Every structure is written in structure tokens, then in C-alpha cells.
Amino acid sequence: MKDQCGLLDLTEDDVLEAMRSMQGYVDITPGTFREIYALAYEMALTRVRSMGQARDIMSSPVHSLQLGMSALEAAHILARHGISGAPVVTAQSKICGVVSEKDFLRHMGLAGTASFMAVIAASLDTQGCISTDLRTLLIDDIMTAPPVTALPETTLADISAIFTERVINRLPICDADGYLLGIVTRTDLVASLCWR
Amino acid sequence: MEYFRKMRGTTQSPPRVRSSEMLWSWIGAFLGMSLMGLVQSIWLDSQGQTLLIASFGATSVLVYGAVRSPLAQPRNVFGGHVLSALVGVAAWNILGAWPWLAAAVAVATAIVLMHLTKTLHPPGGATALNAVIGGEAVHTLGFWYVLTPVAFGVVLLLCVAVLVNNIPHNRRYPEFWF
Numbered sequence A: 001m002k003d004q005c006g007l008l009d010l011t012e013d014d015v016l017e018a019m020r021s022m023q024g025y026v027d028i029t030p031g032t033f034r035e036i037y038a039l040a041y042e043m044a045l046t047r048v049r050s051m052g053q054a055r056d057i058m059s060s061p062v063h064s065l066q067l068g069m070s071a072l073e074a075a076h077i078l079a080r081h082g083i084s085g086a087p088v089v090t091a092q093s094k095i096c097g098v099v100s101e102k103d104f105l106r107h108m109g110l111a112g113t114a115s116f117m118a119v120i121a122a123s124l125d126t127q128g129c130i131s132t133d134l135r136t137l138l139i140d141d142i143m144t145a146p147p148v149t150a151l152p153e154t155t156l157a158d159i160s161a162i163f164t165e166r167v168i169n170r171l172p173i174c175d176a177d178g179y180l181l182g183i184v185t186r187t188d189l190v191a192s193l194c195w196r
Numbered sequence B: 001m002e003y004f005r006k007m008r009g010t011t012q013s014p015p016r017v018r019s020s021e022m023l024w025s026w027i028g029a030f031l032g033m034s035l036m037g038l039v040q041s042i043w044l045d046s047q048g049q050t051l052l053i054a055s056f057g058a059t060s061v062l063v064y065g066a067v068r069s070p071l072a073q074p075r076n077v078f079g080g081h082v083l084s085a086l087v088g089v090a091a092w093n094i095l096g097a098w099p100w101l102a103a104a105v106a107v108a109t110a111i112v113l114m115h116l117t118k119t120l121h122p123p124g125g126a127t128a129l130n131a132v133i134g135g136e137a138v139h140t141l142g143f144w145y146v147l148t149p150v151a152f153g154v155v156l157l158l159c160v161a162v163l164v165n166n167i168p169h170n171r172r173y174p175e176f177w178f
Helices: A012-021 A030-051 A071-081 A101-107 A116-125 A132-136 A156-166 A186-194 B002-008 B019-047 B054-065 B074-095 B099-116 B123-133 B136-141 B144-165
Strands: A085-089 A095-100 A170-174 A180-185
Touching: A012 A030, A030 A156, A071 A085, A071 A101, A071 A132, A085 A101, A085 A180, A095 A101, A095 A170, A101 A132, A156 A170, A156 A186, A180 A186, B019 B054, B019 B144, B054 B074, B054 B123, B054 B144, B074 B099, B074 B123, B074 B144, B099 B123, B136 B144
Parallel strands: none
Antiparallel strands: A085 A095, A170 A180
């Protein structure tokens, strides 16, 4: 995948037109200019990204779930806040897992990537209720643990890599002792690229 | 295959410059070469010295015709010519017995030295070559060749370039001095 965020793809004609509008003989070919432009843009992007840290863009405080909570209660909380997942913390506010739609779907016998339509199809196909099991489960049973987390100092470039490599959508930010400080979602990351 | 594909080229020639650019290039080159010619005929001829060497024609292309070019900036013009002249004279002194070798070593070494010192200036290659193939007149100068015609001539060309290239409002020179 090639990063093209904000990169205006210059055509050779654009460059020629610009050179024409400049005074004097510019001893560079349009091709070389485009090469320099693309490389310089990449450098600038890397520089900008390495400046931003998790603490700059994380949402805080976080809607978190308590360990020991029933899966049903967790579902209600997530639904109320309109979020698709949340970190799970112990009574001491230390992070111990993450619960998301994917975890619920897996316990309903569906793939973690199943869509809402897949849920409807599975419900209609099944005699009875596909989520019966969930009524008796605690979030301790369904959460993903140990969670993938990052420090407040983690750079946005590293966060971007974590999202892609671990195929996750939210990253809890904790201090070195594991106390939950905030959360960075894919939406936060996208917004941070162009809007500060 | 890639080797042959690269020979096809990838891009196109930069656009033609405006007429005013051509006019000022002509004026600059005319004044620069005139000054050198006059200095030579009024002053240096009587002393049996020469100021006009072919590589100054090439320098004029850059300092009057491509004034923005990094290759045309004072650092490059002065450094490139002086270093290349030194290399050329040295090559002739050491390898004069084999003129073909002296010429090749002079030009090749001049290029590397100019790169090394960030003073790349194409006419420098001609200055180095001229030290070898310039005949008896140049050979008898020895290292004085570096001073006159080379350094002296370069200073004259640069003076004219700074004075003339800044007259039109949309032209400027130099981009940097050193």
C-alpha cells in the first residue's frame, strides 16, 4: 500500500507550465523535479508523523468496562455510548483486556469480521437464539487479553503500524505501570494527519 | 532489458525561455567577452600573455544563459576553474611524456575534485584539458596558468555577470556566493 495522503500528484505538464512561468533557464528536467518533489514530500510526512505522539491525539477519559461485569451489561454500556469496543480494567484501574464487537461475534459462532447482515442471516437460520450463551458469560470470558497497548510517548507512525500489523481499530494508552490514560482509535489517527 | 529500457529516456526537454531572457543572455555574454577581449588587446598582448581561453566561452553560457543553475554560481565558477587549472598543469608536469594520459587524468581528476569541493563547473573540464593540449604557450606558463588567464579571467566574467544579470527586474544573480 502506498501512502498518498494529501500528495498532489504533479503531472509533467504541471511542472512544465510552472517552469515556463518562471524567469530564466531552469536546468532540471520535469522528470527530475517530480522525483525530488515526491521524495521531499515523503520526508516531510515522516517528519510530521514522528512529531506527533499518542498523548497529543488520544481521547481521555476513556469509557472503560470493569472486570467481572456481565457480557450483557457491557453490551448495554457500549450501545449507550455508541462505541464498538472498550478497554477492560481491574478494580485498581489497571488495564487487563479489550472487548469489541469482534469478541461478541466470535462468541455467537460468527467470524470476527462478520457484518450486521451476517448476524441477521445467522439469526434467521438458527432455531432459537444465537446469543443465548452470552447471557451467562462475563466479559472476563470474552475479552481479548492480554491487550495490545501503547505508551503516551508512542509516535503516530508507530501507532499506524500497530493498527495495520495487529488488525485492530483501537489502542488503549497506558503508563508504564498499566494504568489506563486514554485511547486512540483509527478515527483519531486519520483526523490527526491533517487536522491538529 | 532494464538496461536497454533506460536508454529510451523518461521525460522531456524543459521549455524554451522567453525572448527577454535570450536578449539579456546575449547582452551579458557580449559584454563579458568584450571586456576580456579589450583587456587582452590593450594590456596583456603587449606582455605576450593571453586571457581568452575556450573554456570561458562555456562559462559564459552558464553565467549569462543559465543564471539560476547551481553550476553557474560564483563558488562553482571560481572554484571549478582554479582547481581544474591546478590539476591540468600538474597532470602535464607529471605525465607530459604521454599527452593522451595527461589529458585523460587531468579531466577525470578535475571532475572528482570539483565534486569533492562542491564546485562542479563543466567548463572547468575544458580548463584542465587546455592545460595539457594548449600547446607551447600554455606549457611555458606553468602554474602561472592558474592565475592568468584562469583566475583573472574568471573574476572579470563574474563581475560582468553580477552587474548585468541584476539589471532586469525578473533576473537575479547569484543565487549564492559561497
